[in-house]
Amino acid sequence: MPIKLTQPFDDTVISTQEKSFLRNLQANILKGHGREHVALLFLEVTDAPKARAFLHAFPVTDAHTQLQDALQFKATRSPGGVVRLAFLSQRGLAKFGRQGAFQGFGAFAGGMAADTQVLDDGTTASWQDELKRPLDVLLLVAYHHEADFARIVGKLAADLGDEDSGFAIRFVQEGRAYKNADGEGIEHFGYVDGRSQPLMLQSELAKEPRTVYDPAAPLSQFLVPDPLDPPGASSHGSFFVFRKLEQDVAGFKQAEEALAADVGMTGADEERAGAQVVGRFEDGTPLTLHQAAAGVPVANDFDYSADAAGGKCPFHAHIRKTNPRGSSPGGLAFDKGVQMARRGITYGVRLQDPDTKELVDQPNDGVGLLFMSYQASIENQFRFMQTVWANNENFPKAGIGMDPIIGQRGTLGQHWPPIYDSTAGAIQKLFAGFVTLKGGEYFFAPSIAGLRNL
Numbered sequence: 144m145p146i147k148l149t150q151p152f153d154d155t156v157i158s159t160q161e162k163s164f165l166r167n168l169q170a171n172i173l174k175g176h177g178r179e180h181v182a183l184l185f186l187e188v189t190d191a192p193k194a195r196a197f198l199h200a201f202p203v204t205d206a207h208t209q210l211q212d213a214l215q216f217k218a219t220r221s222p223g224g225v226v227r228l229a230f231l232s233q234r235g236l237a238k239f240g241r242q243g244a245f246q247g248f249g250a251f252a253g254g255m256a257a258d259t260q261v262l263d264d265g266t267t268a269s270w271q272d273e274l275k276r277p278l279d280v281l282l283l284v285a286y287h288h289e290a291d292f293a294r295i296v297g298k299l300a301a302d303l304g305d306e307d308s309g310f311a312i313r314f315v316q317e318g319r320a321y322k323n324a325d326g327e328g329i330e331h332f333g334y335v336d337g338r339s340q341p342l343m344l345q346s347e348l349a350k351e352p353r354t355v356y357d358p359a360a361p362l363s364q365f366l367v368p369d370p371l372d373p374p375g376a377s378s379h380g381s382f383f384v385f386r387k388l389e390q391d392v393a394g395f396k397q398a399e400e401a402l403a404a405d406v407g408m409t410g411a412d413e414e415r416a417g418a419q420v421v422g423r424f425e426d427g428t429p430l431t432l433h434q435a436a437a438g439v440p441v442a443n444d445f446d447y448s449a450d451a452a453g454g455k456c457p458f459h460a461h462i463r464k465t466n467p468r469g470s471s472p473g474g475l476a477f478d479k480g481v482q483m484a485r486r487g488i489t490y491g492v493r494l495q496d497p498d499t500k501e502l503v504d505q506p507n508d509g510v511g512l513l514f515m516s517y518q519a520s521i522e523n524q525f526r527f528m529q530t531v532w533a534n535n536e537n538f539p540k541a542g543i544g545m546d547p548i549i550g551q552r553g554t555l556g557q558h559w560p561p562i563y564d565s566t567a568g569a570i571q572k573l574f575a576g577f578v579t580l581k582g583g584e585y586f587f588a589p590s591i592a593g594l595r596n597l
């Protein structure tokens with residue numbers, strides 16, 4: 144039986160055929176690799192034959208190895224090995240003469256820098272110089288142990304620095320994860336991140352209550368037949384979006400406090416101001432389930448049908464904009480189909496209280512999110528979510544304003560209801576400007592056979 148892409152993947156019993164499917168798929172697509180240290184090496188191809196040979200020998204981690212590592216971790220708590228992944232931009236594919244196989248994939252062909260609708264101010268003026276340079280290939284290395292990780296990345300950088308590699312290193316970006324006292328990953332504004340994901344593995348679905356909102360997603364939402372595949376083979380790859388999003392933590396925290404004061408949220412209710420920005424409290428509890436839910440991980444089995452007027456969770460809140468869970472004009476199947484596999488990690492170093500795990504300093508810059516996502520269509524998923532939902536001041540209703548975290552170029556004040564579960568007396572105020580795009584690119588994550596056939 145061929146692998147059915149129209150449904151999630153059953154990883155609870157793996158047949159020989161499923162094993163060969165997994166062995167030919169890069170890790171990190173079906174589920175996040177979970178390592179706490181990541182290095183992204185952005186490369187320019189200087190000599191295509193040599194670079195091709197380098198990539199052929201690069202030991203990319205496959206999905207089967209990742210799933211085996213995860214099982215071993217569950218049984219013995221012993222963490223898995225180094226994860227190594229490889230991605231090519233359209234420009235990189237052109238260097239290897241393979242761009243012709245990638246016709247009809249929309250904005251992928253022009254690259255992110257040319258995609259004005261997803262840029263702050265429509266230009267790359269906000270980008271750091273290193274990321275404005277040509278980025279042909281991205282290699283990602285991830286590991287749990289900081290000192291060994293530094294050694295492994297150093298060795299790879301030295302190999303790439305050798306003129307025989309066929310590459311020049313243009314930029315190395317490191318990422319490191321932060322966790323709260325419950326061991327949940329947090330982003331720099333202090334909120335649990337990564338809680339809600341479309342799930343494509345049965346083992347992950349089995350852990351989630353899903354009577355109201357079912358995060359199950361078919362493989363075809365993330366995988367495409369690999370255009371680099373040799374004819375007659377059947378391999379899969381995925382389109383990959385990278386965005387370096389810098390966070391002004393001090394500015395955000397001051398604006399959160401000012402918002403609470405303006406809306407008149409005091410005492411125990413003060414935190415609701417930030418929750419109206421994100422759609423969740425810092426511990427991840429959805430605003431829509433506020434006063435109902437408890438526990439770790441927090442509940443994710445909800446939709447907005449009991450909050451149709453936006454009195455609990457405003458329409459502009461980041462998680463309501465980016466996943467309306469069936470409340471958009473497109474309906475549930477459509478909203479679910481836009482979801483990507485988000486695999487981001489924070490970057491930059493913070494001061495963390497060793498006991499409470501609170502991030503105590505409040506930098507203006509130098510920290511942020513390395514947003515990374517896998518999808519079958521950049522056009523219908525990342526781009527759609529960013530431009531038709533997050534940036535759009537009239538989605539899902541006229542005049543509600545843009546997403547206060549990732550929205551770009553909006554000027555309308557969003558509506559902030561002071562009373563929980565009521566829109567009465569909502570004040571209008573623009574909350575924006577605390578996330579800046581420092582660079583990004585559209586890539587393709589080829590199958591392992593496709594990479595060998597480059």
Ligand code: HEM
Nearest residue numbers: 330334335336337338339388462465466512528529549578
């Ligand atoms: C610095 C930038 C960003 C920050 C600080 C941020 C923060 C968060 C937080 C705290 C959550 C809640 C946890 C969760 O539901 O997993 C979340 C969820 C989410 N974010 Fe972001 N995010 C950022 C960028 C983006 C971007 C660029 C996109 C897509 C264009 C995006 C799409 C989503 C989606 C789809 C969800 C899950 C919503 C759901 O399923 O209910 N985020 N984000």
